[in-house]
Amino acid sequence: MSIYSERDLGEFVLPLALKFGEHEISNRRMKLLEAVHQTGSISGxxxxxxxxxxxAWDAIDAINNRAAKPVVVSQHGGAGGGGAVLSEYGEELIAAFGKLEAMQQELTKLFERHQIEHLTHDLRSVLMKTSARNTFSGTIKSLTKGAVNSEVVLGLQGDDEITAIITNASVENMELAVGKPAFAMIKASFIIVSPERMSSSARNQLCGVVERVTDGSVNAEVVIKLAGGNLVTAIITEGSTQSLGLKAGDKACAIIKASHVIIGVDN
Structure with missing residues (x-):
C-alpha cells in the first residue's frame, strides 16, 4: 500500500509483525534482522x-531485550563499526517470518481470485497504520492536471467529497484515474472548525453535526459527523472551543486546505 504527497512522506505498507508477549517487533525491524544476516554488520x-x-543499534537492543533468547550477537573489532551475526534462534525467527509473509501474500491473491477485491481494499484501509487522524476511503471523481500540480477530487460516503492538490509526478506514480479507489488522509491539527461555511481560500468545507467534544488542558478534540457518515476529527485550542461554544449536536464545518490532503492508493 503506497502513499504519496507533494511533501514526499514516503511509503506505508500493510505490515506483518512479531510479538513477544506484549511487545511487538515491527516489519521494519524484521527487515533489519534480515539485513544483518545478509551484510554481517549493524552499519551495513x-x-x-x-x-x-x-x-539500528537501538532497534537491535530492543529486539534482544524483548526476545526469549539473544537474536543478534555482536562481534567487536570488525570494519565499519564491528560485525554482527544472527544467533541460531534469530535465523529461525526470520525464516518463520519469511514464510508468514509469503502466506500473507497468498491470502491476498486468494481474495482477488475469488473476485472480492473490494473486500481486500476495505481490509487494507482498516489495517493501514498512519499518524494522520483522518483517513477516508473513496473513489476518484475527477482529476485535473496543471503544469506542475494536479487537482484530485475524491468521492466519500454519501455525496461528500474532498479535494487534494498533489504533484503530477505523484499522480503518475500512483497511476491515478477517474473511478480508481483511493484514500484521503488529513492531520487533525490541519483542520479549522467553523460553526458554518465561511469565506476562505481552503477548497474543502465539510459540514455536518458535532459528534463529540473532548476537552484537554491546552487543546480540544472535535469530531464532526458528515452527512454521508464519515467522521472528521479536528484538534483546536481550548480557547477556540470556548469561543465557538461547540457541543454535541451543533452544526459545524471542517475547513481543510487542498494542499493538506494526502492521497494514497493500494499497490
Missing part, C-alpha cells in the same frame, strides 16, 4: 534499509 544493515546506525 542500517545502510541497506535506510536506517541510521544509532537507530
Amino acid at each position: 544493515a542500517a545502510k541497506a534499509i535506510g536506517m541510521t546506525y544509532k537507530a
Whole structure:
C-alpha cells in the first residue's frame, strides 16, 4: 500500500509483525534482522534499509531485550563499526517470518481470485497504520492536471467529497484515474472548525453535526459527523472551543486546505 504527497512522506505498507508477549517487533525491524544476516554488520544493515546506525543499534537492543533468547550477537573489532551475526534462534525467527509473509501474500491473491477485491481494499484501509487522524476511503471523481500540480477530487460516503492538490509526478506514480479507489488522509491539527461555511481560500468545507467534544488542558478534540457518515476529527485550542461554544449536536464545518490532503492508493 503506497502513499504519496507533494511533501514526499514516503511509503506505508500493510505490515506483518512479531510479538513477544506484549511487545511487538515491527516489519521494519524484521527487515533489519534480515539485513544483518545478509551484510554481517549493524552499519551495513542500517545502510541497506535506510536506517541510521544509532537507530539500528537501538532497534537491535530492543529486539534482544524483548526476545526469549539473544537474536543478534555482536562481534567487536570488525570494519565499519564491528560485525554482527544472527544467533541460531534469530535465523529461525526470520525464516518463520519469511514464510508468514509469503502466506500473507497468498491470502491476498486468494481474495482477488475469488473476485472480492473490494473486500481486500476495505481490509487494507482498516489495517493501514498512519499518524494522520483522518483517513477516508473513496473513489476518484475527477482529476485535473496543471503544469506542475494536479487537482484530485475524491468521492466519500454519501455525496461528500474532498479535494487534494498533489504533484503530477505523484499522480503518475500512483497511476491515478477517474473511478480508481483511493484514500484521503488529513492531520487533525490541519483542520479549522467553523460553526458554518465561511469565506476562505481552503477548497474543502465539510459540514455536518458535532459528534463529540473532548476537552484537554491546552487543546480540544472535535469530531464532526458528515452527512454521508464519515467522521472528521479536528484538534483546536481550548480557547477556540470556548469561543465557538461547540457541543454535541451543533452544526459545524471542517475547513481543510487542498494542499493538506494526502492521497494514497493500494499497490
